[in-house]
Amino acid sequence: MIEIKDIRKEFNGRVVLDGISGKFEPGNTSLIIGGSGTGKSVLLKCIVGLIKPESGQVLYNGRDFWSGDADTKRDIRREMGVLFQGGALFDSKTVLENVKFPLDMLTDQSEEEKIERAQFCLKRVELENAANRMPSEISGGMKKRVGIARAIVMNPKYLFCDEPNSGLDPLTSVKIDELIQEITDEYQITTIVITHDMNSVLGIGEDIMFLHKGLKLWEGTNENILDTTVPELEEFLYSSQLIRRMKQSKK
């Protein structure tokens, strides 16, 4: 379980996160939603330990990341898998080498074991045929999927995905959502996904946090999100024609 308490972050005096708290349960796909520039990526970076918040705590099963020593930090990091907004693949390595990389660096497995494991993960994202291509030779959506394969190769306890399906066609994006949910459920991972895709929100949002201008304005599930009365969230939701029609038909 991941618990965040009262996270505050400002850049040059401009407050980006203003006291965000929340709990993320294992086996659940938790979503962080909100408009562009509301601090979702910054919050995720505070959680995974890339940006130090001015104040607040990030607890991984009770272990505080930011007040921990270097060993605690490393131990926690080795239990997480992160998919970055742009995929963040290493350009000098092939797809397979990218996925195998964490195994190379952090385990003592034999070469065959590592390749087998990497290929298994590539198969999960349906990219076993692209194993020997370079990142520059694959499409944006494929990069995201390779990023997911790399994030899950070490069997993480915590999985973080920053916009796993932005810029993908609706079909692929549903597939990726399903994959994330499947993995989360299968291995009882604590998963946090950032998205502004309403399809994902309604599809996999077992636990949703809505950010607006650095504040958490709403929290709930995909069951009750359409009944919200928070004006900012309504605006966010009903900017989509599809959702507006759904709401009308529900009435």
Add this chain to the structure above:
Amino acid sequence: MDLLTRVGRYFIFISLLFTRREKIGVYVKQILEEAVAIGIDSIFIVSIVSTFIGAVTCVQTAYNLVSPFIPDYVISLIVRDMTLLELAPTITCIVLAGKVGSNIASGLGTMRISEQIDALEVMGLNSASYLVLPKIVAAVLVFPMLITIAGFLSIWGGYVAGTLTGAITPEDYVYGIRADFIPFNVPFALIKTVVFAFLITSISAFRGYYTEGGALEVGKASTTAVTNSCIAVLVADYLLAQLLL
């Protein structure tokens, strides 16, 4: 950011490279790859530059030494001493600062803005050490080899130019090369090179590693990497001459 803060940050960065290192095996492979990248890729430019510098030094010295009281072999003696003391190590390292330094800074800068460095960090790796240490070690090993080639080619370039233009006979040239030779000049040149190699790679890596922003900033980081390492090389050149000669 003022100069002092930046220098302080640079030293913190250097200490970061050596604390919490990764498995040794990881580095060995990386060092070999970097050595090939730095060495093989630079041989061509280093050869061209040093051959021509030797040739030009020889011809210009001959042109300036018109007095009948100075024997011809002094020309090649001057070519030799200038080559070993200054031209081979310092000029070649300035050229390498442009080539290797900008390459390192833009490579790391790109990794930074495309979140590849973040990806290494969240795996619990020391990204600075993993990415930068092999480059420094490779350069410290390979630069002296390049400088040895440069010194040799420079003296050879002087020979070719001097004898072809008739400024000096082959016998005089060879005599001059061997006359009044100070053996310490060779290790001195290599010591300088090792220091320059460390400065160029570490400063360029520092610049690239802390790039913030986008593609434009990567370009800027690469330019400042080159100018900063050139200045550092020249300052170190002066200090080492004071210290060791």
